[in-house]
Amino acid sequence: MSCQKFCVAFLHWEFIYVITAFNLAYPITPWKFKLSCMPRNTTYDFLLPAGISKNTSNLSGHYEALVETKLNSSGTYLSNLSSRTTFHCCFWSEEDKNCSVHADNIEGKAFVSTVNSLVFQQIGANWNIQCWMKEDLKLFICYMESLFKSPFKNYDLKVHLLYLLLEVLEESPLLPQKSSFQIVQCNCSVHECCECHVPVPTVKINYTLLMYLKITSGGVIFHSPPMSVQPINVVKPDPPLGLCMKITDTGNLKISWSNPTLVPFQLQYQVKYSENSTKNMRKADEIVSATSLLVDSVLPGSSYEVQVRSKRLDGPGIWSDWSTPLTFTTQDVIYFPPKILTTVGSNVSFHCLYKNENKIVSSKKIVWWMNLAEKIPQSQYDVVGDHVSKVTFPNLNATKPRGKFTYDAVYCCNEHECHHRYAELYVIDVNINISCETDGYLTKMTCRWSPSAIQSLVGSTLQLRYQRSSLYCSDVPSIHPISEPKDCHLQRDGFYECLFQPIFLLSGYTMWIRINHSLGSLDSPPTCVIPDSVVKPLPPSSVKAEITVKIGLLKISWEKPVFPENNLQFQIRYGLSGKKVQWKVFEVYDAKLKSASFPVPDLCAVYAVQVRCKRLDGLGYWSNWSTPAYTIVTDIKVPIRGPEFWRIINEDNTKKERNVTLLWKPLMKNDSLCSVRSYVVKHHTSRNGTWSEDVGNHTKFTFLWTEQAHSVTVLAVNSIGASSANFNLTFSWPMSKVNIVQSLSAYPLNSSCVILSWMLSPSDYNLMYFILEWKILHEDNEIKWLRIPSSVKKYYVHDHFIPIEKYQFSLYPIFMEGVGKPKIIDSFTQDDEKHQHDAGLYVIVPIIISSSILLLGTLLISHQRMKKLFWEDVPNPKNCSWAQGLNFQKRMDIL
Numbered sequence: 001m002s003c004q005k006f007c008v009a010f011l012h013w014e015f016i017y018v019i020t021a022f023n024l025a026y027p028i029t030p031w032k033f034k035l036s037c038m039p040r041n042t043t044y045d046f047l048l049p050a051g052i053s054k055n056t057s058n059l060s061g062h063y064e065a066l067v068e069t070k071l072n073s074s075g076t077y078l079s080n081l082s083s084r085t086t087f088h089c090c091f092w093s094e095e096d097k098n099c100s101v102h103a104d105n106i107e108g109k110a111f112v113s114t115v116n117s118l119v120f121q122q123i124g125a126n127w128n129i130q131c132w133m134k135e136d137l138k139l140f141i142c143y144m145e146s147l148f149k150s151p152f153k154n155y156d157l158k159v160h161l162l163y164l165l166l167e168v169l170e171e172s173p174l175l176p177q178k179s180s181f182q183i184v185q186c187n188c189s190v191h192e193c194c195e196c197h198v199p200v201p202t203v204k205i206n207y208t209l210l211m212y213l214k215i216t217s218g219g220v221i222f223h224s225p226p227m228s229v230q231p232i233n234v235v236k237p238d239p240p241l242g243l244c245m246k247i248t249d250t251g252n253l254k255i256s257w258s259n260p261t262l263v264p265f266q267l268q269y270q271v272k273y274s275e276n277s278t279k280n281m282r283k284a285d286e287i288v289s290a291t292s293l294l295v296d297s298v299l300p301g302s303s304y305e306v307q308v309r310s311k312r313l314d315g316p317g318i319w320s321d322w323s324t325p326l327t328f329t330t331q332d333v334i335y336f337p338p339k340i341l342t343t344v345g346s347n348v349s350f351h352c353l354y355k356n357e358n359k360i361v362s363s364k365k366i367v368w369w370m371n372l373a374e375k376i377p378q379s380q381y382d383v384v385g386d387h388v389s390k391v392t393f394p395n396l397n398a399t400k401p402r403g404k405f406t407y408d409a410v411y412c413c414n415e416h417e418c419h420h421r422y423a424e425l426y427v428i429d430v431n432i433n434i435s436c437e438t439d440g441y442l443t444k445m446t447c448r449w450s451p452s453a454i455q456s457l458v459g460s461t462l463q464l465r466y467q468r469s470s471l472y473c474s475d476v477p478s479i480h481p482i483s484e485p486k487d488c489h490l491q492r493d494g495f496y497e498c499l500f501q502p503i504f505l506l507s508g509y510t511m512w513i514r515i516n517h518s519l520g521s522l523d524s525p526p527t528c529v530i531p532d533s534v535v536k537p538l539p540p541s542s543v544k545a546e547i548t549v550k551i552g553l554l555k556i557s558w559e560k561p562v563f564p565e566n567n568l569q570f571q572i573r574y575g576l577s578g579k580k581v582q583w584k585v586f587e588v589y590d591a592k593l594k595s596a597s598f599p600v601p602d603l604c605a606v607y608a609v610q611v612r613c614k615r616l617d618g619l620g621y622w623s624n625w626s627t628p629a630y631t632i633v634t635d636i637k638v639p640i641r642g643p644e645f646w647r648i649i650n651e652d653n654t655k656k657e658r659n660v661t662l663l664w665k666p667l668m669k670n671d672s673l674c675s676v677r678s679y680v681v682k683h684h685t686s687r688n689g690t691w692s693e694d695v696g697n698h699t700k701f702t703f704l705w706t707e708q709a710h711s712v713t714v715l716a717v718n719s720i721g722a723s724s725a726n727f728n729l730t731f732s733w734p735m736s737k738v739n740i741v742q743s744l745s746a747y748p749l750n751s752s753c754v755i756l757s758w759m760l761s762p763s764d765y766n767l768m769y770f771i772l773e774w775k776i777l778h779e780d781n782e783i784k785w786l787r788i789p790s791s792v793k794k795y796y797v798h799d800h801f802i803p804i805e806k807y808q809f810s811l812y813p814i815f816m817e818g819v820g821k822p823k824i825i826d827s828f829t830q831d832d833e834k835h836q837h838d839a840g841l842y843v844i845v846p847i848i849i850s851s852s853i854l855l856l857g858t859l860l861i862s863h864q865r866m867k868k869l870f871w872e873d874v875p876n877p878k879n880c881s882w883a884q885g886l887n888f889q890k891r892m893d894i895l
Helices: 062-073 118-123 832-870
Strands: 033-039 087-093 125-134 139-146 158-166 182-185 193-199 208-217 220-223 227-229 241-247 253-258 267-276 281-288 292-295 303-312 326-329 333-336 339-343 348-356 367-370 381-383 389-393 408-413 423-428 435-438 445-449 461-468 484-486 488-490 496-500 509-517 520-523 527-529 541-547 554-559 568-576 584-588 595-598 607-615 645-652 657-664 678-685 689-696 700-705 709-717 728-732 741-750 753-760 767-776 784-789 794-798 807-815 823-825
Touching: 139 208, 158 193, 182 193, 241 303, 241 326, 241 333, 253 267, 253 303, 267 292, 281 292, 333 408, 339 348, 339 520, 348 408, 348 423, 389 408, 445 509, 461 488, 461 496, 541 607, 554 568, 554 607, 584 595, 645 728, 657 709, 678 700, 689 700, 700 709, 741 807, 741 823, 753 807, 767 794
Parallel strands: 339 423
Antiparallel strands: 033 087, 033 125, 125 139, 139 193, 158 182, 158 208, 208 220, 208 227, 241 253, 253 292, 267 281, 267 303, 303 326, 333 348, 348 389, 367 408, 381 389, 408 423, 435 445, 445 496, 461 484, 461 509, 488 496, 509 520, 509 527, 541 554, 554 595, 568 584, 568 607, 645 657, 657 700, 678 689, 678 709, 709 728, 741 753, 753 794, 767 784, 767 807, 807 823
């Protein structure tokens, strides 16, 4: 660069006047430059170092005449100057060492006048200057260092920087007004080094900064030629941070770093590193645009030292300072990768470099072990190079945690020994089921999933990610590169729950669980959900339940929910109301139905009923069960039959009258359907005809029997009507003498059962059934009775019989024409002892059998214990030298 920016100066006593054309301002370079000012008769060799062009031909003749002319034209200003000395100022740098002065067509020159400053006249001025913009783009800094020591020891050095920010640098020969410049004082040290700080607004970093220096030292004031720069072109980044080195999965050394702040342009980086190993030493210096660099051919037991600096990639800029050196030493056994995180069913590989006693082991002599307990087959080995061995694990199963170890340790070993270092293999089952459910109002969708399969992976975080398509799901869901995270919250049951609201009913939501770990990220298999297909409807409303009158069916009615609008199927469950309902389920597949009826075994019980619904096409979920509805017990039909009844006859011989008392048991609900308001006794005689008497809810009724035959029927009446099927009993004087029961025997089986048997004689009457009556003899206690079919000849009577009491048994034959003569016995049959003995066998025989088995077991156990007490084990001749040759099978008599 030719020195187009120059000044010609004249020194005046104790201060300097400078006249400069600012359109010739020197453009500051992104590197260090020098400002050199020399007396006219001083050779350039004095100021300029070797290698710099010293072209001064243009300074004679025409240039001097031009200066004189200029001086003459300015005579009024300089008329008081006693002497004149011309100085030339030049800017130059190591990058551009050509400092020649051209005078042709140059309008701008600086003139300085002086009288007594002999030192300045002899050596001039020489400064090292470098200016840059800090990375934060807020502060412009200029650093100056004098190349000569100040000859004025009694004066302090003061430096000021005057600056002006211009949006456009106008090419005008006129100097801007002095008042328009702002001034900052520079900080100077005793070593004549100064640093000037100029604040620059961020919005003006593309403006032009016009400036010059005002240097005061030893009473001399020196104004530098003007300089200009755009701050954006001299940005000096801060040194890179976070310098890091690690072995990559491919066995290379990765050098990585980061920038401390963001700059509005891309950076380039210079990386210098050195390697020191047992095999060789090497140094390298590379420039890259990325924030990392890979170094290949890494060896075990090597040491690396790295430094990085940065600079603007496109356009001018200044290199940052070097980062702090970082040293990294590789281990004697290198695994790459050192840790692997993978999923079930995948295939992974480890590589290994093994150094033993300063010698790298051949890859053919390396063997692999799993957890130092299982040697890996050689069929899974591969030789990658002379020193790199590879092992592959196919179709992996999930890692089973062993205590605090949640990984499998993979060891790379020499043929005869294993190093304590190992690689870590984490195999995780990522088959996580995500289930989603849309509420019945179709406003939100809730998704749930369990992390139990990956809880063993310490330090991992889980995140549900999803991507929504505009309409429906694809045939094969896949993980999209662009997805959104969803906040999920852990519930008390151990599941995570995520809420989507609002939702798009027909959009496809592809979801998966991302497992983030320091070793990498894993994704569960994606699933796609359409909110419209996972609706859980609201339960049916207005559920009612009743037992229909006369028909006797359980009828349930309901109203379908408003949403969804799809056809629905319904499910009804019902059961007897109680603490633990035994539910029965009834399905309704007709979407138009709003009620259903079906038979139930007990029409007089209270039933609990619930209804739920689901889409008829099978999509979605069953709704919750509706609020239970209960039936109310009411009369459904007339009673099925009237009560069974019997009579007690009390005779009055004096009046020749008989009082008949009817006895019956209350009807059960299943017979009364479902209640009895009253009982009605219907009479029929040949003389008085037929009449009825309402006895209310009583179960006993007495009437006077006066005629030859008196027929009685007892009816049960409820709110619907009277029973249609009833029992009749005819009391007849002639029939009371008919005797067809020849014999009656009673055999006690035990205290709760007595066997009765009887013999009948032929009869022309129509036998309907028997009435058996029994009571304790000679006591006026209640008579017990029961009805026995006519075809039965033996009957077991179950009751609580007292062994010391005597019982009376009476058997009445009941004919269509009336009640026959009973057969009455007052004691058990004489051979009852035989029957008692036979009955006792049912109890005694099992007791004898159990006792025999118990006794046999006791004898066997006692035999084994006696054998151990009194017999020693027979020794094995093969194991005992003294017993060899003896025949232990031959009997030996004990003397």
